Amino acid sequence: MVLIYQRMMLQSLSNEGVLYYEGALDNLSEELSLSLDEDVEKIQMTLAFFSKYGLIQIDEEQNAEMLQVHAIVDQETDWARYKRNQRSSQKLDNVQSVSNTCPTEIELEKEKDIELKKDIEIRDIDSNSLLSKFLDTFINFSSKNRSKRAVATAEFIKLPSFQREQAVIGAMNYIQSYKNEHPDDEAGQYSVNAVNFLSNMMFMDYQEEVKADAGYDEDLGF
Incomplete structure (x- = not known):
């Protein structure tokens, strides 16, 4: 079930963490079974299990919101921001380091x-x-x-x-x-x-x- 849940989250990323029921089949489970190429029973068990623990929220229109996706995206955004700031800081440090260690034109002439x-x-x-x-x-x-x-x-x-x-x-x-x-x-x-x-x-x-x-x-x- 965990693997199916992870695949659901990946599929929902393009819709900001929501798996929309399009009405092509009788219910959301059957549509997900087709798109994920999994048995309907396994899809139903996954939806029921993770809904019980508050990780999936299904509305009246049978759309499934993957609640953990928002947290992961926000976390990823924070991490990306942290890494970007870190890289920026490293660049400044490297520039300063190069500036401190790079010989001046006068020093090069002396050498x-x-x-x-x-x-x-x-x-x-x-x-x-x-x-x-x-x-x-x-x-x-x-x-x-x-x-x-x-x-x-x-x-x-x-x-x-x-x-x-x-x-x-x-x-x-x-x-x-x-x-x-x-x-x-x-x-x-x-x-x-x-x-x-x-x-x-x-x-x-x-x-x-x-x-x-x-x-x-x-x-x-x-």
Whole structure:
């Protein structure tokens, strides 16, 4: 019966909680039996039971007023109003929260400046590291490059950042290639100096790895 009662309430919602007897059949129970697809006896029992407990009121024209529908609708309206106010309050809180936490334009600019400075510092560190590696590679190979340190530094700084790493790679490969081709010139007396190596972009010709020769093996005869 409870399920039938609930279905009656749902059907009455379109008429503000009233099930009207239209006169198409002998009584309201038969009309509800047809519309709800339930046995007439079950409809009659449901109407009688819930009328007894004051949840359904049937008037002289056999219209059934579902009294609980009004309470549910009012309750739903209050609940909807409460939820609407709650959502509105949350929106205001969120706006205030965002307003309080969202950085201002000045703060964003400061953050950008800080990030830019960090980026520049990192690039400076990387650049200095590459420069040191380049100079050490040439100076350790041939002492003649020591006197050209300042000029070589100026030439190295002129290079764009991506070519500085190429210059270091080229320097290591060039020196290894020179050692392979001129094993007798251990001091690198006739090697290209660091300045010319950079100004003539020679490092671009030495980007592929050069491995050290194994040397002459007396046992193998080569």
